[in-house]
Amino acid sequence: MTLSPAEVERYARHLVLREIGGPGQAKLKAARVLVLGAGGLGSPLLQYLAAAGVGAIGIVDDDVVSLSNLQRQVIHATGDVGQAKTKSVADALARLNPQVRVESHQRRLTPANARELVKGYDIVADGSDNFETRYAVSDACFHEKRPLVTAALGVFDGSLTTIRAHERRPDGTWNPTYRCLFPVPPPPGTVPACAEAGVLGALAGVVGSLMAIEVVREIVGFGEGLVGRLLMIDASSMRFETLFYDWDEQNPLNGRGVKSEE
């Protein structure tokens, strides 16, 4: 895959990096990334993926832009209020980088449609705002063997990890699944949502940008990603902690006693 002179200029600061360079840029251009949620996390994530020259970006969101989104969902602007978020994203990314193909999926990802959606992409990034989607997409990525970068926000906190549950570690044990860390969805109403609890706007920018780094790393392949590690960020006192987690033999996806699909 060759780059045009305009592409060489646009991506110059990535092309000079030994870790990305021409081959890495070609991988980005060939990549298809599915992003769940065009909200606080999705905003910087979508912007940086488009700016980096990811070839195709799918965006799943069934919501419309509201005025109270704009404090943190910086991809949308005042004039977009009332507009479908997928439309607002498509417009914003076209302005940023018209070479990126944006594929709008204006619906909610559910257990019923998750595998079909995930299957059409190389890698998935979950910045959704509900547990139903989080479990549905992580299960779908396990079954369809797709890497998943998954992040979530609390009021002053963020969490981020990368799942490659379809692959084994060098020692032969499986990489952990999302359910090895969070086995079952919390009962409805037990975990406060942003809508009621509020959320620090710039925190969404930090965590969404870290998601973009993980996605670019997964595509290009440099350094060490967050597989088996959960990054916990506490913006109230700027604590960044990395916790390690392993494959759990009791997990319901590929634990002992679960019949293999292979």
Next chain:
Amino acid sequence: MKLSYFAWVRERIGKAEEEIELPPNIATIGDLLAWLKGRGEEYAHAFEHAEIVRAAIDRRHVRSDASIEGAREIAFFPPMTGG
């Protein structure tokens, strides 16, 4: 022992971390959670759904039946859902 709290567990307890002397009969994470719940309203609130709060001993995630013997630091982190 150092206990460290994240996200809404921290908010409900009102502190990010604390040094604590544990009674000798606490052997597992589950025992520790049950004991913490009895330390006051804020702890009871933080751990009212203790089964969804995850724990890490010395930065490694463990199940609630894990032994805390020899642990230097135990972190509690709950699932979050905001996006």
